[in-house]
Amino acid sequence: MKSRRGVLAALLGAATAPLSATLAGCAGNAGPLRFWGMGREGVVVAELLDGFRREHPGIDVQVEQLPWTAAHEKLLTAFAGDATPDVAQLGNTWVAELAALGALAPLDGRVAASPVVQEDDYFSGIWHTNIVDGKLLGLPWYVDTRLLFYRRDLLARAGFDHPPRDWEEWRKQLRALQRIGVAQPLILPNNEFEPLLALALQQDEPLLREFNTRGNFQSAGFERALAFYLGLIRDGFAPVESDQQISNVWQEFGRGRFAFYIAGPWNIGEFRRRMPAEFKNAWGTAPLPGPTGLGASTAGGSSLVIFERSRRKPEAFKLIEYFARPEVQGRFYDLTGDLPPRKSSWAWPALAADTRARAFAEQLERVRPTPPVPEWERIVNEMQLHAARAAAEGGSAADTARAIDTSVDTILAKRRWLHQRGRA
Amino acid sequence: MTRTQWAGLGFVLPALTVIGLFFVVPVVAGLGLSLTDFDLYALVSLKNLRWVWLDNYFTLLQQPLFWKALGNTVYFVVLGVPLSIALSLGTAVLLQSPLVRFKPLLRTALFAPVVTTLVAVAVIWRYLFHTRYGLVNEALQALGLNPVDWLGDPRWSMPTIILFAAWKNFGGNMIIFMAALQAIPSDLYEAARIDGAKAWAQFRHITLPSLAPTTLMIGILTTAGYFQLFAEPYVMTQGGPLQSTVSVLYLMYDQGFKWWNLGTASAVAFLLFGLIVLVTRSLMKLANRGASA
Numbered sequence: 001m002k003s004r005r006g007v008l009a010a011l012l013g014a015a016t017a018p019l020s021a022t023l024a025g026c027a028g029n030a031g032p033l034r035f036w037g038m039g040r041e042g043v044v045v046a047e048l049l050d051g052f053r054r055e056h057p058g059i060d061v062q063v064e065q066l067p068w069t070a071a072h073e074k075l076l077t078a079f080a081g082d083a084t085p086d087v088a089q090l091g092n093t094w095v096a097e098l099a100a101l102g103a104l105a106p107l108d109g110r111v112a113a114s115p116v117v118q119e120d121d122y123f124s125g126i127w128h129t130n131i132v133d134g135k136l137l138g139l140p141w142y143v144d145t146r147l148l149f150y151r152r153d154l155l156a157r158a159g160f161d162h163p164p165r166d167w168e169e170w171r172k173q174l175r176a177l178q179r180i181g182v183a184q185p186l187i188l189p190n191n192e193f194e195p196l197l198a199l200a201l202q203q204d205e206p207l208l209r210e211f212n213t214r215g216n217f218q219s220a221g222f223e224r225a226l227a228f229y230l231g232l233i234r235d236g237f238a239p240v241e242s243d244q245q246i247s248n249v250w251q252e253f254g255r256g257r258f259a260f261y262i263a264g265p266w267n268i269g270e271f272r273r274r275m276p277a278e279f280k281n282a283w284g285t286a287p288l289p290g291p292t293g294l295g296a297s298t299a300g301g302s303s304l305v306i307f308e309r310s311r312r313k314p315e316a317f318k319l320i321e322y323f324a325r326p327e328v329q330g331r332f333y334d335l336t337g338d339l340p341p342r343k344s345s346w347a348w349p350a351l352a353a354d355t356r357a358r359a360f361a362e363q364l365e366r367v368r369p370t371p372p373v374p375e376w377e378r379i380v381n382e383m384q385l386h387a388a389r390a391a392a393e394g395g396s397a398a399d400t401a402r403a404i405d406t407s408v409d410t411i412l413a414k415r416r417w418l419h420q421r422g423r424a
Numbered sequence: 425m426t427r428t429q430w431a432g433l434g435f436v437l438p439a440l441t442v443i444g445l446f447f448v449v450p451v452v453a454g455l456g457l458s459l460t461d462f463d464l465y466a467l468v469s470l471k472n473l474r475w476v477w478l479d480n481y482f483t484l485l486q487q488p489l490f491w492k493a494l495g496n497t498v499y500f501v502v503l504g505v506p507l508s509i510a511l512s513l514g515t516a517v518l519l520q521s522p523l524v525r526f527k528p529l530l531r532t533a534l535f536a537p538v539v540t541t542l543v544a545v546a547v548i549w550r551y552l553f554h555t556r557y558g559l560v561n562e563a564l565q566a567l568g569l570n571p572v573d574w575l576g577d578p579r580w581s582m583p584t585i586i587l588f589a590a591w592k593n594f595g596g597n598m599i600i601f602m603a604a605l606q607a608i609p610s611d612l613y614e615a616a617r618i619d620g621a622k623a624w625a626q627f628r629h630i631t632l633p634s635l636a637p638t639t640l641m642i643g644i645l646t647t648a649g650y651f652q653l654f655a656e657p658y659v660m661t662q663g664g665p666l667q668s669t670v671s672v673l674y675l676m677y678d679q680g681f682k683w684w685n686l687g688t689a690s691a692v693a694f695l696l697f698g699l700i701v702l703v704t705r706s707l708m709k710l711a712n713r714g715a716s717a
Contacts (some may be wrong), residue, residue: 076684079467101467101468191665241576
């Protein structure tokens with residue numbers, strides 16, 4: 001009952017969107033510049049805005065906070081109901097989705113004319129997550145990638161003075177750690193897609209083929225990545241469990257239950273706060289090992305976008321241009337621990353002094369974007385579900401890759417149809 | 425039509441309009457939607473919308489996740505409904521006993537979960553069932569048992585949800601049972617006592633048969649309600665771990681509001697609707713046969 005009403009409401013919302021758009025079109029230019037921020041960033045942004053307000057007293061910025069869990073639905077509903085803000089923070093995997101809706105304003109012209117935003121100062125992998133069909137639709141705000149957190153002391157006891165540089169050395173270290181009594185030296189939570197995705201991005205083949213309308217998970221590269229991933233679990237290096245079951249990663253890491261953890265930048269702060277004092281210098285961060293030498297990783301993070309329906313695009317761009325300044329990004333780092341996407345922002349004192357953040361800077365030079373299709377989030381979820389099932393029940397990498405391709409092709413069926421008609 | 429007929433029509437028209445506008449139109453629109461592939465692309469332009477007729481239904485029936493969700497929902501109903509009804513009946517009978525003191529207080533306390541906000545109590549239950557700090561696991565450990573990962577282990581997540589739902593919902597049915605119990609004439613019990621029937625025999629041969637119509641009604645309502653499991657997994661587990669708490673309605677929510685596949689989501693809704701009709705009809709049939717036998 002409830003369900004059908006909800007669906008109808010959405011249908012009506014979709015049907016009336018053009019109407020309300022014309023109504024809104026009649027309204028004047030008045031009203032504040034609306035900014036949607038998410039989670040912690042949405043809270044902190046108010047503090048950063050003081051400087052902007054001093055420089056542009058005429059622009060009234062109104063910040064609205066969304067929780068991350070509801071943000072995706074909110075954005076789509078806002079689009080359907082013609083209630084999109086002027087500027088928003090957007091997880092960069094969502095850029096393609098909103099681009100497919102035509103909801104985002106291209107920034108190429110404004111960026112080319114901007115003295116502040118310099119493309120070659122940004123990490124290239126991150127910059128490219130914002131390009132869909134050759135158009136720049138967002139400016140990177142902060143970056144997120146996954147790399148290795150490791151226990152230096154345990155590794156030293158196992159006879160190694162450096163973190164692993166390639167897959168083979170990694171496995172060697174894992175085996176050596178087992179020998180000194182760390183039964184399962186790595187954790188790969190089976191509900192997190194990032195580790196496997198990072199391994200997959202290290203391969204040469206793209207993850208989708210035929211203009212991103214079919215899965216390419218049966219490529220030799222992905223199968224190699226998947227086999228390596230499953231091997232880590234089958235050889236007992238990592239337990240089969242979800243992050244819920246681990247419950248307190250920091251404590252377990254401190255106790256030495258495991259020595260490797262693939263995680264993101266926010267964990268630098270968490271580990272620093274929560275690891276027991278005697279282990280203060282016992283852990284470090286390192287770029288992710290690849291098949292031959294150091295490898296690529298995911299290009300996550302958030303971008304700032306301007307919505308197509310905004311009638312205050314010049315003011316909106318002034319705002320995201322302000323956030324792109326290295327010194328503002330530095331302050332943003334102080335407030336949140338989010339890593340800046342610009343290379344020059346890394347000269348910020350607090351960042352330059354942090355040895356553990358440096359591994360991220362190195363990794364960021366080697367991050368790769370995922371295919372810019374609206375279906376990507378579903379695809380990557382599907383990939384992880386199949387991989388988790390294979391890890392738990394023991395399917396082969398080849399069978400699993402075939403199963404992933406089958407479900408991905410189903411997800412992309414509509415996209416294929418549109419592509420044949422030249423609409424996607 | 426005669427004048428009276430016109431007058432009659434005039435009287436029912438407001439109600440019919442409301443029903444038509446808020447029930448018939450949405451249902452028909454939902455049915456129509458379930459025959460299309462309405463998705464994100466169709467939101468951009470209706471040119472991207474295709475009539476796919478029954479394709480959504482066929483695709484769903486071939487999807488392992490749909491069957492998994494159905495299995496989870498049936499698991500929840502088959503275990504949850506009897507448990508919930510037994511709890512309601514048990515507490516109602518106990519509260520009826522002349523030995524119980526502070527009846528109004530107990531009645532209020534047992535009814536309270538029904539009228540509290542689900543999200544608020546879910547937060548408390550998550551604490552209670554926390555693997556490391558939860559009261560439940562502390563009690564288990566005090567008894568010398570191993571702690572259980574209630575919400576993180578795919579084998580335990582659904583039983584935990586069932587416990588939670590039964591606790592949250594039994595109070596409402598308890599009140600109905602109490603009303604029905606009061607309607608049983610006390611001379612029946614007196615006669616039974618004179619014949620030498622003990623408490624259990626009285627319960628089996630007087631209380632249960634007298635409550636049969638009430639139990640049937642409660643059974644049907646609870647079953648229909650439990651098939652629509654959604655809020656509990658949504659706030660407690662988000663469908664996890666390993667999709668062990670994805671219910672049919674949760675699947676619909678995911679399809680419709682997370683991935684914006686409104687066509688598929690409507691098809692899920694209609695499949696669930698058909699299933700509920702089927703199950704409640706067979707419950708009625710079963711009860712009728714029992715009554716005539």
